[in-house]
Amino acid sequence: xxxxxxxxxxxxxxxxxxxxxxxxxxxxxxxxxxxxxxxxxxxxxxxxxxxxxxxxxxxxxxxxxxxxxxxxxxxxxxxxxxxxxxxxxxxxxxxxxxxxxxxxxxxxxxxxxxxxxxxxxxxxxxxxxxxxxxxxxxxxxxxxxxxxxxxxxxxxxxxxxxxxxxxxxxxxxxxxxxxxxxxxxxxxxxxx
Numbered sequence: 001x002x003x004x005x006x007x008x009x010x011x012x013x014x015x016x017x018x019x020x021x022x023x024x025x026x027x028x029x030x031x032x033x034x035x036x037x038x039x040x041x042x043x044x045x046x047x048x049x050x051x052x053x054x055x056x057x058x059x060x061x062x063x064x065x066x067x068x069x070x071x072x073x074x075x076x077x078x079x080x081x082x083x084x085x086x087x088x089x090x091x092x093x094x095x096x097x098x099x100x101x102x103x104x105x106x107x108x109x110x111x112x113x114x115x116x117x118x119x120x121x122x123x124x125x126x127x128x129x130x131x132x133x134x135x136x137x138x139x140x141x142x143x144x145x146x147x148x149x150x151x152x153x154x155x156x157x158x159x160x161x162x163x164x165x166x167x168x169x170x171x172x173x174x175x176x177x178x179x180x181x182x183x184x185x186x187x188x189x190x191x192x
Contacts, residue, residue, distance in 0.1 A: 002056050004041030007153045011035055012145030024142060039153050042161050046071055058150050066141040075138035082129045100128055
């Protein structure tokens with residue numbers, strides 16, 4: 001049964017409202033070949049998603065809608081920012097035209113040092129426009145799927161989830177190539 005510290009494997013289809021009233025469009029899906037796998041109760045999924053999944057067992061199906069208020073909130077125009085292109089220069093003093101491309105999602109640091117994901121909406125000669133809204137902001141999320149498996153999380157899995165940067169001290173502090181002795185899988189942003 002799905003409860004905290006259980007690893008859940010599931011298929012799902014996620015639908016959002018279509019262009020015409022009363023229609024839905026498939027946004028993404030997790031299949032049996034590429035299922036959703038998450039550890040329940042560890043904050044990996046939206047709280048409302050976890051609440052809907054709690055108590056279900058392998059073989060159960062689900063069909064529920066999460067309101068925009070319980071998902072990613074309303075779309076906020078203040079999330080659109082136009083920034084000077086110089087902010088996106090690499091270590092060589094050149095514009096990072098491999099990652100900062102229209103349509104890409106790039107990590108950025110806030111003034112408080114928190115990593116946020118920004119969607120690049122436009123690149124001009126002098127500026128880069130980003131959107132800090134979640135791609136599903138303003139949307140109601142309709143999930144339809146089936147639970148494939150439910151099992152206990154191992155102590156190692158729980159440790160990795162709860163302390164994702166543990167063991168990455170060998171590369172943190174400097175940008176460098178990921179090495180075999182680095183355990184962070186690039187999650188701390190120090191490895192390339």
